[in-house]
Amino acid sequence: MHAAATTTTDSRLSAHTTLRLGGPATRVVRAEGAREVADAVGSADAAGEPVLLVGGGSNLVVADEGFDGTAVLLAGRGMAHERDGDTVVVTVEAGEDWDDVVAATVADGLGGLECLSGIPGRTGATPVQNVGAYGVEVADLLVDVDLYDRRSRTVREHVPASELGLAYRTSVLKGNDDAIVLRVRFALSADGRSAPIRYAELARTLGVAPESRVDPAAAREAVLGLRRGKGMVLDAADHDTWSAGSFFTNPILPVGEAPVIDGLAAWPAGEGLVKLSAAGLIQNAGFTRGHAGPGGRVSLSTRHVLALTHRGGGTTADLLALAREVRDGVTDRFGVVLRPEPVLVHCAL
Structure with a gap:
């Protein structure tokens, strides 16, 4: 026997997103x-109802009109370890809080996930978005996933990471409702050292050379410190954290099409390609920290121009108006179109 999913009495999706924005769903199931x-997804499918998967709500922008269907809250918990020499495969249920998972692996002396500390949301979302930060992304560590296939109404176990089309902040799972992540497996190092420190800002903070491997606990604390300084660690009392994280992805362009801007951070992104700093483009287009949107109800973060924040009393329409202002300002100035990183539910830029 297993417990059935339960329908909640509060249908407001704003209660389940880090932006605290979004209208109601027809039904919310935990x-x-x-x-x-x-079972919950299969039941909704059988009834012909649209389905929205909600983990921590940290990457969702939901329309003010809400969602005409069933929102399924991922609340399953559980972790297991299997050691193979100097590698430990960690299996995690999709509903586990991501930062709790990172903290637990660091506490166990396992290396690999520490640079992904402080990222809000649930574990099941991490391969969908190919979450990444400070020189590490999920693709570096993911072994496989278990999926619920909505077309066949079956569970597919151990789908290899190589089949997920993992790329910069995306995968074949993103924007595709046919498969739902149920659990994930990561291969972590058991030698007590972190992943190589590749991000220059983090290396400077730790006082080490790039590519060094350090105590995972030290790397985690350094990452958390950097994220807090940018308003990127959730705090209910801090409106700078009422956001969906970085709202725009760093654009990747052919080298010959990339604007040349003094001081703009850029990185190689494959043969003939360069990745530009979205934050740098926004700043150079004249937008400053705290730049206010409609009525001051939304604004760019006061610490980081890449985060669009809800200051209280706002709407999703307010947020999208600010996002369009920033996007169009960058396009008008530099000819570069910024793309949103969050999933937009029944709304668009």
Whole structure:
């Protein structure tokens, strides 16, 4: 026997997003495990209802009109370890809080996830978005996933990471409702050292050379410190954290099409390609920290121009108006179109 998913009495999606924005769903169901997720989604599919998967709500921008369908809250918990020499494969249920997972692996002396500390949301979302920060991304560590296939209404176990089309902040799972992540597996180092420190800002903070490997706990604390300084660690009392994280992805362009701007951070992104700093483009287009949107109800973060924040009393329409202002300002100035990183639900830029 397994527990059935439960329908909640509060249908407001704003209660389940870090932006604190979004209208109601027709129905909100809390699923406590992989089987409950499959049952809830299968039931909605059988009834012909649209389905929205909600983890921590840290990467969702939901329309003020809400969602005409069933929102399934991923609440399943659980972690397991299997050691193979100097590698430990960690299996994590999709509903586990991501930063709790990172903290637990660091506490166990496992290396690999520490640079992904402080990122809000649930574990099941990390391969969908190919979450990354400070020189590490999920693709570097992911072994495989278990998926619920909505077309066949079956569970597919151990789908290899190589089949997920993992790329910069995307995968074949993003924007595709046919498959739902139920659990994930990561291969972590058991030698007590972090992943190589590749991000220059983090290396400077730690006082080490690039590519050094350090105590995972030290790397985690340094990352958390950097993220707090940018308003990127959730705090209910801090409106700079009422956001969806970085709102725009760093654009990747052919080298010959990239604007040349003094001091703009740029990185190689494959043969003939360069990745530009979205934050640098926004700043050079004349937008400053704290730049206010409609009525001051939304604004750029006072610490980091890449985050669009809700200051209280705002709407999703307010947020999108600010996003369009920033996007169009960058396009008008530099001819570069910024793309949103969050998932937009029943709304668009």
